[in-house]
Amino acid sequence: MNIYDFLIPPAETARREGPNQRIVMSSRVRLARNVKSLAFPGWAKKPERIRSLDLIRPAVESLPEMVACFTEAMDNLSSLDKQILVERHLVSREHAAKGAGSGMVLNKDESLCVMINEEDHLRMQALRPGLQIREAWTAIDEVDTKLEKKLDYAFSPRLGYLTACPTNLGTGIRVSAMLHLPGLVLAEQINPIIQAVNKLGLAVRGLYGEGTEALGNVFQVSNQMTLGESEPEIVERLSKVVAQLIEHEENSRATLLEKKAKVVFNHIGRAYGILANAHSISSKECLNLLSLIKLGSDLGMFPDLERGMVDEMFIVTQPAHIQKDIAEKLDADQRDIVRADLLRDRLRSTKRPTMPPRDRTPEPGKG
Numbered sequence: 001m002n003i004y005d006f007l008i009p010p011a012e013t014a015r016r017e018g019p020n021q022r023i024v025m026s027s028r029v030r031l032a033r034n035v036k037s038l039a040f041p042g043w044a045k046k047p048e049r050i051r052s053l054d055l056i057r058p059a060v061e062s063l064p065e066m067v068a069c070f071t072e073a074m075d076n077l078s079s080l081d082k083q084i085l086v087e088r089h090l091v092s093r094e095h096a097a098k099g100a101g102s103g104m105v106l107n108k109d110e111s112l113c114v115m116i117n118e119e120d121h122l123r124m125q126a127l128r129p130g131l132q133i134r135e136a137w138t139a140i141d142e143v144d145t146k147l148e149k150k151l152d153y154a155f156s157p158r159l160g161y162l163t164a165c166p167t168n169l170g171t172g173i174r175v176s177a178m179l180h181l182p183g184l185v186l187a188e189q190i191n192p193i194i195q196a197v198n199k200l201g202l203a204v205r206g207l208y209g210e211g212t213e214a215l216g217n218v219f220q221v222s223n224q225m226t227l228g229e230s231e232p233e234i235v236e237r238l239s240k241v242v243a244q245l246i247e248h249e250e251n252s253r254a255t256l257l258e259k260k261a262k263v264v265f266n267h268i269g270r271a272y273g274i275l276a277n278a279h280s281i282s283s284k285e286c287l288n289l290l291s292l293i294k295l296g297s298d299l300g301m302f303p304d305l306e307r308g309m310v311d312e313m314f315i316v317t318q319p320a321h322i323q324k325d326i327a328e329k330l331d332a333d334q335r336d337i338v339r340a341d342l343l344r345d346r347l348r349s350t351k352r353p354t355m356p357p358r359d360r361t362p363e364p365g366k367g
Contacts, residue, residue, distance in 0.1 A: 021131075023250070024242065025179065034120050112126055131242060171229070173223070175235055205220045216291040279337065300356035
C-alpha cells in the first residue's frame with residue numbers, strides 16, 4: 001500500500017480537537033520494549049535484525065487495534081516517505097534513517113504507531129490531540145499488555161524492562177506533550193521556565209525532539225527518568241507540570257495584551273505581512289511566522305481565519321510535504337518559492353489582523 005493513500009489528509013489532521021488545544025498541540029506516550037534472547041538492534045547484524053522484524057511485526061499486526069493498518073519495512077520506503085512520517089511526528093528521525101531489518105506499523109486513525117528495531121526492538125507510541133496524556137497512556141498500556149502475551153519481553157525483577165539506552169531502563173516510558181508557547185517567548189520568560197522544568201527532572205526539547213530547535217515556538221516537554229517511579233506516577237507528574245505550563249502561557253498572553261498590546265500586534269501584523277506577500281520563504285522562517293499567526297488567531301485578531309487552516313499550514317509547508325506535491329525534485333531555493341506561493345494563496349482571503357476590543361479577547365483557558 002502506498003503511504004500517501006493511507007495517511008489522513010493534513011486538512012483533516014489539523015482539525016482534530018482536544019482539551020487545551022490552543023496551547024497543547026498533542027500528547028504522546030511511548031514505551032520501549034525488547035524481546036528476550038534477541039540482540040539489541042544496534043548490536044545485531046543485518047540477518048539478526050531481519051529475523052527479529054519477522055518475529056515482531058506479525059505480532060503487532062495481529063493486535064485488534066491494528067485492523068486495516070499500514071505496515072511496511074523501512075527499506076521499502078523512500079527517503080521522502082520517511083521524511084513525511086517524521087514531519088507528521090509518526091516516527092522518529094532515528095527510525096527514518098533505518099533500512100533493512102526495521103519496520104513500522106501504523107493504525108488507521110494514526111493514534112498508534114509501533115516502530116520495530118529503532119534503538120529498541122519495540123518503540124510503541126500512542127498519540128492524542130490536545131492535552132490527553134492520561135488517555136494516551138491508557139491506550140498504549142492496553143497495547144503493551146496484549147503484546148506481552150505474544151512476545152517474551154526482556155525483563156529484570158530488579159531493573160525492570162531492559163532497554164538499549166540506560167535512560168529508558170525500568171518502565172521504558174517516555175511521556176511528552178507538544179506545547180505552543182509564543183506568549184512566554186515574547187515575554188522573555190521561556191528560559192527561566194525551561195530551567196525550572198529541568199530542575200523537576202523533565203526535559204524540554206524542540207519541534208522534532210532531542211537535539212532540535214524550538215521552531216514555531218513549539219516545545220516538547222517529557223520525563224527524563226524511567227527508573228524509580230511507576231508508569232502512572234510519571235504520567236501524573238508530567239500532567240501536573242503541563243497544566244502549570246498552560247497557566248503560565250495563558251498568563252503571559254494576558255499580561256502582554258494588557259501591557260504591551262501594540263508590541264504583540266506589531267509582531268503579528270508583520271508576520272501576516274510577510275506570509276501574505278513573500279515570494280520566497282524558508283521553512284524555519286515560515287514556522288516562526290505561522291506561530292505568530294496562530295497566536296493572533298487565538299487572541300481574536302483574525303476573526304475570519306479558521307484556526308485549523310493555520311495548523312494545516314504548519315504541516316503542508318514543511319520540506320517533504322512541499323516536495324511531495326511537486327512532480328520534479330526541488331532544491332531548497334525552489335522549495336522556498338513554492339512555499340511562498342502556497343502561503344500567499346492560502347492567505348489571500350484572510351483580512352489583515354485587527355486589535356479586538358478588550359472585552360472580546362479570549363479568556364485564558366478557553367479552547
